[in-house]
Amino acid sequence: MTTGISEFWRKNTSANExxxxxxxxxxxxxxxxxxxxxxxxxxxxxxxxxxxxGITLDPEWVMGEYPVPYAKMDxxxxxxxxxxxxxxxxxxxxxxxxxxxxxxxxxLPLIVFQKIVRFGETIYLDQAADRKIFGLYVRxxxxxxxxxxxxxMTRKSPSVDELIYLWWAGQTNGIPDETLRPExxxxxxxxxxxxxxxxxxxLLEKGVTARCEKRAALYAGTFHSIQNMLASLPVIxxxxxxxxxxDAAAHVKKTPEKSxxxxxxxxxxEIELQLAGNSIDMTPIIRSVVGLDKEVVIxxxxxxxxxxxxxxxxxRTVSRLRMIFQNYAGRNKVVSRGLASGRIDPRxxxxxxxxxxxxxxxxxxxxxxxxxxxxxxxxxxxxxNKWRMVENTVANIHKALTGFQNHLxxxxxxxxxxxxxxxxxxxxxxxxxxxxxxxxxxxxAIIAAAYLMPGIRKRNILIHVxxxxxxxxxxxxxxxxxxxxxxxxxxxxxxxxxxxxAMSRQYGKSIQFLDHFGQLPQSMERLLKWTFLYGxxxxxxxxxxxxxxxxxxxxxxxxxxx
Numbered sequence: 001m002t003t004g005i006s007e008f009w010r011k012n013t014s015a016n017e018x019x020x021x022x023x024x025x026x027x028x029x030x031x032x033x034x035x036x037x038x039x040x041x042x043x044x045x046x047x048x049x050x051x052x053x054g055i056t057l058d059p060e061w062v063m064g065e066y067p068v069p070y071a072k073m074d075x076x077x078x079x080x081x082x083x084x085x086x087x088x089x090x091x092x093x094x095x096x097x098x099x100x101x102x103x104x105x106x107x108l109p110l111i112v113f114q115k116i117v118r119f120g121e122t123i124y125l126d127q128a129a130d131r132k133i134f135g136l137y138v139r140x141x142x143x144x145x146x147x148x149x150x151x152x153m154t155r156k157s158p159s160v161d162e163l164i165y166l167w168w169a170g171q172t173n174g175i176p177d178e179t180l181r182p183e184x185x186x187x188x189x190x191x192x193x194x195x196x197x198x199x200x201x202x203l204l205e206k207g208v209t210a211r212c213e214k215r216a217a218l219y220a221g222t223f224h225s226i227q228n229m230l231a232s233l234p235v236i237x238x239x240x241x242x243x244x245x246x247d248a249a250a251h252v253k254k255t256p257e258k259s260x261x262x263x264x265x266x267x268x269x270e271i272e273l274q275l276a277g278n279s280i281d282m283t284p285i286i287r288s289v290v291g292l293d294k295e296v297v298i299x300x301x302x303x304x305x306x307x308x309x310x311x312x313x314x315x316r317t318v319s320r321l322r323m324i325f326q327n328y329a330g331r332n333k334v335v336s337r338g339l340a341s342g343r344i345d346p347r348x349x350x351x352x353x354x355x356x357x358x359x360x361x362x363x364x365x366x367x368x369x370x371x372x373x374x375x376x377x378x379x380x381x382x383x384x385n386k387w388r389m390v391e392n393t394v395a396n397i398h399k400a401l402t403g404f405q406n407h408l409x410x411x412x413x414x415x416x417x418x419x420x421x422x423x424x425x426x427x428x429x430x431x432x433x434x435x436x437x438x439x440x441x442x443x444x445a446i447i448a449a450a451y452l453m454p455g456i457r458k459r460n461i462l463i464h465v466x467x468x469x470x471x472x473x474x475x476x477x478x479x480x481x482x483x484x485x486x487x488x489x490x491x492x493x494x495x496x497x498x499x500x501x502a503m504s505r506q507y508g509k510s511i512q513f514l515d516h517f518g519q520l521p522q523s524m525e526r527l528l529k530w531t532f533l534y535g536x537x538x539x540x541x542x543x544x545x546x547x548x549x550x551x552x553x554x555x556x557x558x559x560x561x562x
Contacts (some may be wrong), residue, residue, distance in 0.1 A: 002020075010073060025271065047268055051241055063262065063263075116194075126142060159235065160235045229509075239407070285447070307432065309425075375411050441470060443473050
């Protein structure tokens with residue numbers, strides 16, 4: 001017997017608080033994604049983006065028991081569904097349409113009118129949710145809200161608040177006429193007629209704008225019909241649910257500051273870090289490397305809106321790169337045994353009188369298992385011929401590695417509206433491009449590219465190409481230290497920048513200088529050759545690219561063909 005509807009699909013659970021809270025938030029985001037557009041982000045209160053146009057979830061609704069019980073998860077899904085439908089059905093637009101009606105009204109009638117609109121929208125959205133499977137979850141959240149609201153109705157005398165509550169609760173459970181106070185019979189009939197009309201509006205397919213206009217007209221007409229009936233009933237809760245544009249600023253100033261969120265900054269950061277693995281927002285990953293409060297970290301995001309590139313492929317460059325990969329990479333020793341010819345295999349001599357297959361052959365194949373990542377500066381100063389040379393270089397290396405098991409990735413980074421964008425330059429085996437713009441946030445870009453490199457390879461190299469200093473985001477040393485801890489050989493090629501001392505102060509021994517971008521293809525060849533020869537980046541020990549002995553890793557594989 002199940003304890004909740006979500007038990008049928010929610011399998012990713014954990015007893016750890018941060019992990020479970022992240023799992024819940026990830027599941028709620030997936031649910032919101034199936035509802036429609038205009039939902040916005042879903043965050044816990046206190047997270048980096050909470051308080052914006054998205055849905056802010058109070059962590060206290062989730063905290064307490066881990067894994068979160070399925071019954072509580074059902075209520076959370078219902079709550080998120082209801083809040084998402086507010087945005088999908090443009091409830092805010094309904095209030096805006098009614099603003100001209102609100103302005104001439106006095107305080108008490110305005111409060112009553114807004115109660116009708118507020119609970120009318122709640123009933124309408126519940127009816128919209130009931131048309132799909134999400135209505136099952138909304139019903140669970142509605143039952144909880146009805147129980148909590150009923151506890152606030154402590155007065156024995158009739159009131160507008162109790163009437164509105166009975167109207168709302170009656171849409172789910174039904175209210176027998178004999179339990180109603182005599183004062184409620186007339187107004188209740190009008191409110192129930194409003195519910196039926198809202199149901200008809202919910203079935204309209206004319207568009208969200210038309211539905212908003214019809215709902216606003218229904219609320220205004222209902223209040224006009226019921227206003228005199230409610231004049232003698234007192235109002236308990238005299239809060240307004242919506243303010244016009246002129247009073248909104250004054251209301252915000254009078255609102256007291258919110259208390260601190262129930263989750264500690266460390267737990268919130270851990271939640272953000274776990275969610276960032278599959279999210280476009282990589283800022284928590286960068287912040288975890290740099291430190292929570294040490295330096296200013298600008299928002300970092302994946303950018304998937306690249307355009308097709310049309311690079312020029314240099315066949316000679318591609319051939320030379322292929323020869324470097326084949327001749328200077330490490331070797332795997334492959335032994336084939338049980339052959340009819342070759343060198344005698346002492347361990348197969350017993351086969352000589354039977355089949356004659358007592359020979360072996362040794363071969364050494366290139367061990368092309370490097371993970372190579374190219375990180376290209378796409379800031380505003382890289383426009384024109386510089387960026388075309390970068391595109392051609394990426395295309396040549398990609399062409400040279402095609403057919404091998406080397407893992408090649410290429411990224412471009414640029415700044416847009418104060419956000420660092422990381423874009424893939426190789427997608428589905430095709431070269432992509434971006435439009436260079438903005439400042440240079442090299443430190444954070446190095447961290448992001450190193451994080452996106454696969455961790456299954458023993459030998460990793462990250463080649464960073466830039467034409468100037470880093471002037472945005474965290475210090476470059478954080479990226480250098482992160483690559484060192486991740487066992488990634490980082491080399492930066494500084495192309496055509498005059499103040500080499502300034503770049504040396506930022507990058508230390510990890511930088512090599514080029515006079516101009518025309519030297520980039522040849523420098524890439526020398527760099528890869530040096531790395532395959534010595535198994536480390538040039539400059540790690542203060543040396544430069546030059547001749548030397550090979551110290552590549554060798555391994556042996558045995559193959560028996562008999």
